[in-house]
Amino acid sequence: MEEIVIIKDVLEANNNVADINKNIKDDRNILMVNLIGAPGTGKTTFLLKAIENLSIQCGVIEGDVTSDIDAKKMAEKNIPVVQINTGGSCHLNAGSVNRALESINFDNGILFIENVGNLICPSGFELGEDFKLAIANVTEGDDKPYKYPLLFTKAKAVILNKIDMIPYFEFDKKFFYDGIRALNPDVPIFEVSSRTGEGFEEFVKWLEEQYKKFMESK
Amino acid sequence: MEEIVIIKDVLEANNNVADINKNIKDDRNILMVNLIGAPGTGKTTFLLKAIENLSIQCGVIEGDVTSDIDAKKMAEKNIPVVQINTGGSCHLNAGSVNRALESINFDNGILFIENVGNLICPSGFELGEDFKLAIANVTEGDDKPYKYPLLFTKAKAVILNKIDMIPYFEFDKKFFYDGIRALNPDVPIFEVSSRTGEGFEEFVKWLEEQYKKFMESK
Numbered sequence: 001m002e003e004i005v006i007i008k009d010v011l012e013a014n015n016n017v018a019d020i021n022k023n024i025k026d027d028r029n030i031l032m033v034n035l036i037g038a039p040g041t042g043k044t045t046f047l048l049k050a051i052e053n054l055s056i057q058c059g060v061i062e063g064d065v066t067s068d069i070d071a072k073k074m075a076e077k078n079i080p081v082v083q084i085n086t087g088g089s090c091h092l093n094a095g096s097v098n099r100a101l102e103s104i105n106f107d108n109g110i111l112f113i114e115n116v117g118n119l120i121c122p123s124g125f126e127l128g129e130d131f132k133l134a135i136a137n138v139t140e141g142d143d144k145p146y147k148y149p150l151l152f153t154k155a156k157a158v159i160l161n162k163i164d165m166i167p168y169f170e171f172d173k174k175f176f177y178d179g180i181r182a183l184n185p186d187v188p189i190f191e192v193s194s195r196t197g198e199g200f201e202e203f204v205k206w207l208e209e210q211y212k213k214f215m216e217s218k
Numbered sequence: 219m220e221e222i223v224i225i226k227d228v229l230e231a232n233n234n235v236a237d238i239n240k241n242i243k244d245d246r247n248i249l250m251v252n253l254i255g256a257p258g259t260g261k262t263t264f265l266l267k268a269i270e271n272l273s274i275q276c277g278v279i280e281g282d283v284t285s286d287i288d289a290k291k292m293a294e295k296n297i298p299v300v301q302i303n304t305g306g307s308c309h310l311n312a313g314s315v316n317r318a319l320e321s322i323n324f325d326n327g328i329l330f331i332e333n334v335g336n337l338i339c340p341s342g343f344e345l346g347e348d349f350k351l352a353i354a355n356v357t358e359g360d361d362k363p364y365k366y367p368l369l370f371t372k373a374k375a376v377i378l379n380k381i382d383m384i385p386y387f388e389f390d391k392k393f394f395y396d397g398i399r400a401l402n403p404d405v406p407i408f409e410v411s412s413r414t415g416e417g418f419e420e421f422v423k424w425l426e427e428q429y430k431k432f433m434e435s436k
Contacts, residue, residue: 038256038257038258038335039256039257039337039358039362039365039366040256040259040354040355040357040358040359040362041258041358064365065338065366065367066364066365066367067361067364069361069364069365088338088342088368090308090336090338090339116338117337117365117366118308118336118337118338119257119335119336120306120308120334121308121339124306136258137258137357139258139355139357139380139383140257140258140259141258143285143287144257144258146284146285146287147257147282147283147284147335148257148283148335149283149284150306162357165357165386168383168386
């Protein structure tokens with residue numbers, strides 16, 4: 001029982017800082033998107049392609065246990081970026097995002113948080129984001145919504161990446177969609193290939209609408 | 219500071235149960251292998267193919283947040299199996315493996331633990347296993363050893379799965395190998411395709427040697 005109490009305290013403290021983050025990013029006209037997916041699902045390549053296609057300026061907070069491989073890829077494209085290394089923790093928390101918001105020189109646009117590669121714990125920690133974006137890919141198999149339901153339940157949209165690999169994998173698209181629909185009936189699902197650029201037009205249009213709605217609601 | 223103390227206590231309690239598990243499985247002539255990899259890296263398909271090729275009898279403890287999809291695949295092949303659902307936790311702990319050892323009807327062979335799909339936390343929790351087996355795959359990209367070093371540091375062997383996908387992905391094998399070698403200079407690395415069966419002969423030979431050594435050491 002004691003353990004559960006401790007976890008509740010940690011979550012409550014985290015949520016308080018998440019609320020602070022939300023105010024900070026609202027004041028700076030930032031739509032903040034928490035991108036969550038497994039290791040190697042293509043989060044960085046997806047972001048690079050999305051940012052290339054968006055007409056709104058973008059920045060990135062990179063979350064990793066260690067290394068700055070992904071942040072360097074962003075910096076190479078002159079995208080404003082801050083790296084958070086969790087040093088062992090399997091998810092970002094609101095405190096580290098708070099420090100990242102302090103140090104990144106970015107306003108008036110979309111700020112992506114590329115969370116640590118993990119389909120489980122990142123979904124349990126609010127960061128002050130406007131919404132969570134789930135990303136999965138064809139090569140991982142079609143059963144991810146059944147095995148990792150929390151992310152697909154909480155996501156405002158789902159990306160199915162590496163769609164160009166469909167011919168080479170046994171991926172039952174209906175089974176994948178049914179799994180998501182059972183958890184989150186109306187969530188939009190975007191099929192993309194970050195390599196070929198297929199499917200980005202529709203996703204970019206949707207995301208630009210989200211930014212417009214966010215700015216109108218202020 | 220308080221948080222750190224709590225985590226230490228949790229790990230110490232876990233390690234005590236892991237020691238008990240080690241004695242139990244030794245008494246039952248079981249070589250216990252803790253298989254760790256990302257979601258969708260092909261752990262289940264890899265185990266099915268390995269077990270099909272091994273001349274030693276095998277059992278499986280399946281770890282998932284929820285669902286029994288993987289356990290059913292084992293049962294269909296008449297492989298002794300027990301499912302552990304962590305109900306949210308992102309890794310197995312020694313307590314749940316202790317209960318699984320109680321309930322699985324299995325002795326005199328190799329017992330695989332398919333850990334929860336996660337490249338981070340499972341590496342930090344001892345289960346009483348003889349060794350950890352790391353699994354990564356070509357479609358995840360070549361940077362995994364750099365981003366998730368703990369697993370590759372602790373593993374007694376590394377599997378590179380989906381090797382038949384090399385023609386379709388930008389995967390720098392030298393970069394992947396260099397990353398592993400920097401952490402764990404002498405670890406054997408087996409390139410396999412769980413779909414085609416390529417590379418299993420060498421891995422199976424190595425694993426059967428480990429079982430022989432284990433039995434001789436008793």
